[in-house]
Amino acid sequence: MQKTSKIYVAGHRGMVGSAIVRELQKQGYTNIITRTHAELDLTNQAAVNKFFEEEKPEYVFLAAAKVGGIIANNSAPADFMYDNMILEMNVIHAAWKNGVKKLEFLGSSCIYPRLAPQPMPESCLLTSSLEQTNEAYALAKISGLKYCEYLNRQYGTDFISVMPTNLYGPNDNYHPEHSHVLPALIRRFHEAKETGAESVTCWGDGSPFREFLYVDDLANLCVFLMNNYSGNETVNAGTGKEVTIKDLTEIVAKVVGFDGDIKWDTSKPNGTPRKLLDVSKATALGWSYSTELPEGIRLAYEDFLSNPMRAER
Numbered sequence: 001m002q003k004t005s006k007i008y009v010a011g012h013r014g015m016v017g018s019a020i021v022r023e024l025q026k027q028g029y030t031n032i033i034t035r036t037h038a039e040l041d042l043t044n045q046a047a048v049n050k051f052f053e054e055e056k057p058e059y060v061f062l063a064a065a066k067v068g069g070i071i072a073n074n075s076a077p078a079d080f081m082y083d084n085m086i087l088e089m090n091v092i093h094a095a096w097k098n099g100v101k102k103l104e105f106l107g108s109s110c111i112y113p114r115l116a117p118q119p120m121p122e123s124c125l126l127t128s129s130l131e132q133t134n135e136a137y138a139l140a141k142i143s144g145l146k147y148c149e150y151l152n153r154q155y156g157t158d159f160i161s162v163m164p165t166n167l168y169g170p171n172d173n174y175h176p177e178h179s180h181v182l183p184a185l186i187r188r189f190h191e192a193k194e195t196g197a198e199s200v201t202c203w204g205d206g207s208p209f210r211e212f213l214y215v216d217d218l219a220n221l222c223v224f225l226m227n228n229y230s231g232n233e234t235v236n237a238g239t240g241k242e243v244t245i246k247d248l249t250e251i252v253a254k255v256v257g258f259d260g261d262i263k264w265d266t267s268k269p270n271g272t273p274r275k276l277l278d279v280s281k282a283t284a285l286g287w288s289y290s291t292e293l294p295e296g297i298r299l300a301y302e303d304f305l306s307n308p309m310r311a312e313r
Contacts, residue, residue: 001029001059001102001227008033008057010042010091011064015171016106016164019219020061027223033057042087052094060095060103061222062088062144067137067173077136084140089147092159096151104226105148105161107141107234109277110134112163119240119278122163122233131272149232158230162222165238165277169215169296170303182212182297185249186304189256199261200253203268206246211238211276214291214299224287238277239289245270248293255297 001007007024011017012034024032033055040051042064066083088105095103112120113128125145130138141163148159172183179187185202192200221237229235243251249262282288291299 001223003028004031005029005058006031006033006056007059007061008055009061009063010035011062013037013171014063014065014067015167015169015173015215016218017061017063018171019169019215020063020222023216023219023223042090043083045086045090048090048094049097052098052100056098057095058101059226060091060100061106061226062091062103063106064088064091065106080134081136081140084137085143088140088144092144092147092151095159096155096157101158102226102230103148103157103159104222105144105159106222107145107161107163108137109163109165109236109238109275110138111142111145114272118274119276120236121278122236122281125234133271145234152232160225160229160231161234162218162225162237163234163277164218165211165213165236165275167213167215167218168300170300172215172300172303174304181210181245182248182252183300183304185252186256186297186301189249189253189258190301190304192260193256193258197260199263200249200258201263201265202245202249203265204245204270205264205266206244206249208245208270208272209242209274209276210245210248211240211242212248212293212296213238213289214296217289217291220290221282221287224285229285235281235285236277236279237282238279240277240279240283241293242274242276243293251294252297255294255301 009017009020012021041047112124114131116124145161148161151157151159168182173179174183174187218237
């Protein structure tokens, strides 16, 4: 990409999209196009086609998605599948039809099999069954990835994809029911501190391992890949490091300043025992993350405190 290249970031108000915009601006890119949902409904094919025909972006970062945690995914699988399938197909198809030079599709590590080898290499995609609780979302993301691959094979496009691990950071969703584990913990420990609660009870026994990537590090990788990678296979985005949920809760409690007890409700499910991405491909390309977990959580908590309306979503 040239510094003056016309770049469209779809989903610029979300956590990932806003981070990509910040990273592009930080690196001196000056011609960034964005549209709010009110301005452009990505599930409306005619509207998306019209936008691409009129604006003719040269590069596209497709970070728009309908996202949520386990409860949201489990309770509305049809909505998650339909909305994500429609919007990604509309954008990718319109990008191809209008001669976009390069598109980067943002997925999720949930595309990999529930019992994938650990750490999970890109090559394990579609080798066994998915995790049931987010199968609908995973299938939609796999379809977007594969559509990019098939366009490359059939029409010679340069469409790539990147699959991030668990993300956190500025513009995260802290809703008590629809958020992911780390922002949910930030909110719970903050509210416990504010109310003077003596303890916080978490699900399971704290033994599962998870990997977390600060969203600005992901954005840095996204721009790096747009400039340095072409290929049909996706690229994993992570740290290559994992932490137990128990250790994670203790880090969050310390950052937030909650000094009460942390209890565990072992009648609740733990979820997948381990979810770690193999990041050797990104490493071999010359990229690595820079934000360690305690520092990233501190920055995320600052964002939570400075955006009270976000905490109510």
